[in-house]
Amino acid sequence: MPALNADAARDLDTIRDALLGGDREFDRRLDEHFPRLHALFFRLYGDRADGFEALRDTILIAGESWDARAQPLRDRDAERELPSESHADSGTSDTLSVTSGAPKQPWFADNRLVGGVAYVDRYASDLAGMRARIPDLKDLGLGWLHLMPLFRTPEGDDDGGYAVSSYREVDPALGTIADLRQTATELHEAGLSLVLDFVFNHTASDHEWARKAVAGEPGYEDFYLIFPDRELPDRYEQTVREIFPDDHPGSFIQLPDGRWIWSTFHHYQWDLNYANPTVFRAMAGEMLFLANLGVDVLRMDAVAFIWKQLGTPSESLPEAHLLLQAFNAVLAIAAPGVVFLSEAIVHPDEVVDYISTDEARLSYNPLQMALTWEALATRDPRLLRQALERRHTLPDGTAWVNYVRGHDDIGWTFADEDAAELGIDAGAHRRFLNEFYSGRFEGSFARGVLFQENPRTGDARVAGTTASLAGVEARDPAGVQRVVLAHSIAFSTGGVPLIYLGDEVGQLNDYSYADDPERARDSRWVNRPEYPAEAYASRDDERTVAGWLHRWMRRLIEVRQATPELAGTTLLPFDARSPHVLAFQRTADSASALGDGAGDGSDATGSTVLVLANFGDEDAEISAEVLSGFAPIATELITSRVVSLGGGIVLEPRHLAWLRVQPAAAAGPERF
Numbered sequence: 001m002p003a004l005n006a007d008a009a010r011d012l013d014t015i016r017d018a019l020l021g022g023d024r025e026f027d028r029r030l031d032e033h034f035p036r037l038h039a040l041f042f043r044l045y046g047d048r049a050d051g052f053e054a055l056r057d058t059i060l061i062a063g064e065s066w067d068a069r070a071q072p073l074r075d076r077d078a079e080r081e082l083p084s085e086s087h088a089d090s091g092t093s094d095t096l097s098v099t100s101g102a103p104k105q106p107w108f109a110d111n112r113l114v115g116g117v118a119y120v121d122r123y124a125s126d127l128a129g130m131r132a133r134i135p136d137l138k139d140l141g142l143g144w145l146h147l148m149p150l151f152r153t154p155e156g157d158d159d160g161g162y163a164v165s166s167y168r169e170v171d172p173a174l175g176t177i178a179d180l181r182q183t184a185t186e187l188h189e190a191g192l193s194l195v196l197d198f199v200f201n202h203t204a205s206d207h208e209w210a211r212k213a214v215a216g217e218p219g220y221e222d223f224y225l226i227f228p229d230r231e232l233p234d235r236y237e238q239t240v241r242e243i244f245p246d247d248h249p250g251s252f253i254q255l256p257d258g259r260w261i262w263s264t265f266h267h268y269q270w271d272l273n274y275a276n277p278t279v280f281r282a283m284a285g286e287m288l289f290l291a292n293l294g295v296d297v298l299r300m301d302a303v304a305f306i307w308k309q310l311g312t313p314s315e316s317l318p319e320a321h322l323l324l325q326a327f328n329a330v331l332a333i334a335a336p337g338v339v340f341l342s343e344a345i346v347h348p349d350e351v352v353d354y355i356s357t358d359e360a361r362l363s364y365n366p367l368q369m370a371l372t373w374e375a376l377a378t379r380d381p382r383l384l385r386q387a388l389e390r391r392h393t394l395p396d397g398t399a400w401v402n403y404v405r406g407h408d409d410i411g412w413t414f415a416d417e418d419a420a421e422l423g424i425d426a427g428a429h430r431r432f433l434n435e436f437y438s439g440r441f442e443g444s445f446a447r448g449v450l451f452q453e454n455p456r457t458g459d460a461r462v463a464g465t466t467a468s469l470a471g472v473e474a475r476d477p478a479g480v481q482r483v484v485l486a487h488s489i490a491f492s493t494g495g496v497p498l499i500y501l502g503d504e505v506g507q508l509n510d511y512s513y514a515d516d517p518e519r520a521r522d523s524r525w526v527n528r529p530e531y532p533a534e535a536y537a538s539r540d541d542e543r544t545v546a547g548w549l550h551r552w553m554r555r556l557i558e559v560r561q562a563t564p565e566l567a568g569t570t571l572l573p574f575d576a577r578s579p580h581v582l583a584f585q586r587t588a589d590s591a592s593a594l595g596d597g598a599g600d601g602s603d604a605t606g607s608t609v610l611v612l613a614n615f616g617d618e619d620a621e622i623s624a625e626v627l628s629g630f631a632p633i634a635t636e637l638i639t640s641r642v643v644s645l646g647g648g649i650v651l652e653p654r655h656l657a658w659l660r661v662q663p664a665a666a667a668g669p670e671r672f
């Protein structure tokens, strides 16, 4: 077997001889992306004898996968494939060809796109049940559905599906692979994209590879990180943080035979060893299998953890990025319509490092999420405003996924230095937020539960549904307004807004997990309730909490879908000179002007939406002077009211306004 050659063209020739295909599309993409993949492999595995073999096999798998890709998915690829750019430091810029044709706007930059996320079992029993709900989802206005992990997992606890025993078998309680394909097809027909997790940092401890690795079967010994004694684990743990200390201390667990294996999360989730190129090849195969089921977006679970190195935190290392880029190149070759969503719940400087056309085009926005809650607790939107000012802009061709809460906990991931600039002590503030959202702080409206409280470090995160955290559970009449306000931020800052399904009817915490021995120690289950049938039953009755919320959430969706200014990521902060008011401007740029137009018949291109949100408990006044840069007449889009800005405006507590404004006529010198 040849070693990886420094010369990509020569290696490609060798590999091409082994390819059966001859498909022109595939060859074009192979020519385009191979140099990038090759350079990445060379950097990751250049000194390993099996590097070339893994690269060759990856390409062969990509070829087979493309051959097997169903025509409707290929059609989707053709609609969605985006030009990629060379990665500045991959060293391949001289060999990269650039896709020709006019620049294309990504499909996910459409203001009409609104997402939802749900567990199949909890929301609809099984995949057939989920399909039966498609008309409801469509009716709500969704164009994106993230189904939580649904593959086969171990008996008993499985981290809500994040311990995958086989990437090629659906959990039998939910259906079959054929069911999943059918679900993808029906979603596509209804105009929804399918999002599934690619849980690629680890497998379940009963995955076939894991069993073989532990048994020392040749070819598999090196799939995981197994150590004969504590020597290396102890050294690693000096610099690696604990993720689930409630499950086990540190990052390793002991095997029955006394050896130690790396498991960042639960004891039954074993980290894959990506320093072994065969693991990359194997996981690339699983990834393409998922892609061929009809998945449109792969949520790259726990991406920060995929590369380990002694003496480092083993989070967000440079190699983690190279790996993600390599997976991206494989996808670009064999499933070019599919994009990655990065799940990096880390320091904001690190979150953005995963976002590029070569890496993940989409990323959760954990900072905006956490700071929305921060502003609701403090009534002070300064940190959120600061984040929007300096941490919001993304490269062209990429976007945020903005959420109010997910299936996980809320961690206060803002940067200490950002807080310090505003005179806020980050440590003390995080402690306050944990107290506040666990309801311990006097006067708190929130009913949350702490997650992974670590007495050693004082660290903790918060779990709870949107409604429970916002005050609905505590019967604070303002709770429902906070639910709407929080969603209005996710809906107006750009990118893909995401609803945790059930939150639109105000589902509350589910405390039953505490009685389930398998779940009692994982308080995130409090925010994963079953389909709230009662709330949905009263969603059309506006006298109920569910009905009131549902009406407002639908309105937010409708208006967002009629407002091209709200897509894209370009955002201009605006100083409303009112301490509790968050204000910013959104302008329709070419990236976002994809919608049907403004809905009210006006042409949105070049116009601006001024977003105002009052986080305070009192009326907030925005003076005429502050608004004098705009023409005196504006339209408030949510209420469809024409408003006059000439006398200033008053925002009631927790109210918001999306004002379509025009610049004031230029006050230049009069000419005679």
Ligand code: GLC
Pocket: 159, 160, 162, 163, 199, 265, 301, 302, 343, 407, 408
């Ligand atoms: C991600 C998931 C989380 C899971 C972890 C391990 O962070 O969102 O639910 O526990 O990865 O897979």
Ligand code: GLC
Pocket: 243, 302, 303, 304, 343, 344, 345, 408, 409, 411, 461
């Ligand atoms: C899971 C955990 C979260 C952790 C993250 C890392 O989401 O719940 O607390 O920070 O994994 O990806």
